[in-house]
Amino acid sequence: MKILGICCSPRKGQSSFKALERCLVAAGKVDGSIETEIIELAGLAVAPCNACGFCKNTLDCPINDDFNKLIPTLADADIAGMIVATPVYFGSMTAQCKAFIDRCVMFRRNSWLFRDRIGGVVAVGGVRNGGQELTLDAVRAALLCHDMICVSDGKPTAHFGAALQNTPDKGGVEADSVGMETAENLGRRVAEVAMRLRNAD
Ligand SMILES: Cc1cc2nc3c(=O)[nH]c(=O)nc-3n(C[C@H](O)[C@H](O)[C@H](O)COP(=O)(O)O)c2cc1C
Numbered sequence: 001m002k003i004l005g006i007c008c009s010p011r012k013g014q015s016s017f018k019a020l021e022r023c024l025v026a027a028g029k030v031d032g033s034i035e036t037e038i039i040e041l042a043g044l045a046v047a048p049c050n051a052c053g054f055c056k057n058t059l060d061c062p063i064n065d066d067f068n069k070l071i072p073t074l075a076d077a078d079i080a081g082m083i084v085a086t087p088v089y090f091g092s093m094t095a096q097c098k099a100f101i102d103r104c105v106m107f108r109r110n111s112w113l114f115r116d117r118i119g120g121v122v123a124v125g126g127v128r129n130g131g132q133e134l135t136l137d138a139v140r141a142a143l144l145c146h147d148m149i150c151v152s153d154g155k156p157t158a159h160f161g162a163a164l165q166n167t168p169d170k171g172g173v174e175a176d177s178v179g180m181e182t183a184e185n186l187g188r189r190v191a192e193v194a195m196r197l198r199n200a201d
Contacts, residue, residue, distance in 0.1 A: 001198055002078045003027045003191060005038040008086040008097030009124075012042040015166035015173035016124045020085035022180055023122060023162060023187030027081070030191035035078075039070060041096045048099045055106035059113075067103045074104070075113055080194035082114070082148070083187065084139050085122035085162075091131030092138050093123075101142045114146035116197065120190040121150075122162040122183060124173055132163035149197075153182040154189030162186040 005024050009016040017040060024036040044066035054062050059075060061068055086097040093101075107113040121143070123135035140150050140161065152158045164179030166172055173179065 001031075001033055001080045001194065002035045002037060002076065003081040003083065003187075003194065004073070004076075004079050005036065005083045005085060006100065007038055007040045007042070008084065008094050008100060009040075010042050010094065010096055012040055015164070016085040016087050016122065018173050019122050019124055019162060019164050019180065019183045020083060022183045023083055023085070023120070023190075026184040026187035027083075027191035030188055031195055034191055034195075037073070039073065041100055044070075046096065046099050046103060049102035049105060056109050059106055059110045061103065061106060063103075067100070071106075074107065079117060080198055081118040081120070081190040082143070083120040083122060083190055084143070085124070086135060086139060087166075088123050088125035088131045088135045091134050093135055097139065101139070104146070108146050112147055114143075114148050117146075117148045118190045118194045118197070119143035119148040119150040120153075120161060120186045122164070122186065124164045124166050124179075126166055128165050130165075132165075133160055136161040136163065149193065151186070151189045151193055153186040154192070155185070157182045157185050
């Protein structure tokens with residue numbers, strides 16, 4: 001069983017990646033059979049959806065960019081959970097995140113391939129109340145459109161996902177112990193629910 005993380009920062013290996021990594025480490029500890037993987041959109045060209053309709057009956061897109069290379073990874077039937085991490089940009093997700101989400105419409109159109117995957121969201125802002133919750137909400141809405149099962153960050157924090165603050169002059173995202181706890185709890189919760197659902201099959 002696999003849990004896939006998608007990091008939607010335009011910056012490789014930065015705070016959203018670190019939070020997502022923490023999430024997936026916690027997920028992996030839930031059971032020895034859980035594999036984790038991160039797709040980083042940084043450095044990839046993923047253009048917005050043109051709404052051409054080409055993907056209505058095929059898992060393919062005529063836009064010639066890096067998204068098509070991600071299709072086999074995203075379609076893998078072994079994926080039981082997906083965690084999307086994004087920086088907060090003007091109170092919402094990055095443009096990279098939105099373009100990625102819109103291009104994923106092909107998975108809904110072709111047999112609902114994300115259906116029943118457990119979904120979690122990570123949002124990292126530069127300030128404490130910079131729109132993390134709005135961002136979690138916006139990304140979660142997209143996951144729900146795939147008929148995914150979205151979870152909170154699990155007890156004891158159990159709110160809307162992982163919400164973190166990245167303050168480079170004060171130790172960065174790693175120094176946000178409260179936020180990092182939500183990241184760990186989210187990863188664990190996604191893995192726990194994914195395991196339960198798989199075992200119930
Ligand atoms: C265009 C832009 C808009 C931003 N808007 C917000 C914002 O609305 N709220 C916030 O808390 N931080 C905002 N930030 C700060 C980023 O969310 C923050 O630096 C984040 O840690 C970046 O994630 P990364 O390190 O994974 O790239 C913004 C940064 C940029 C570049």
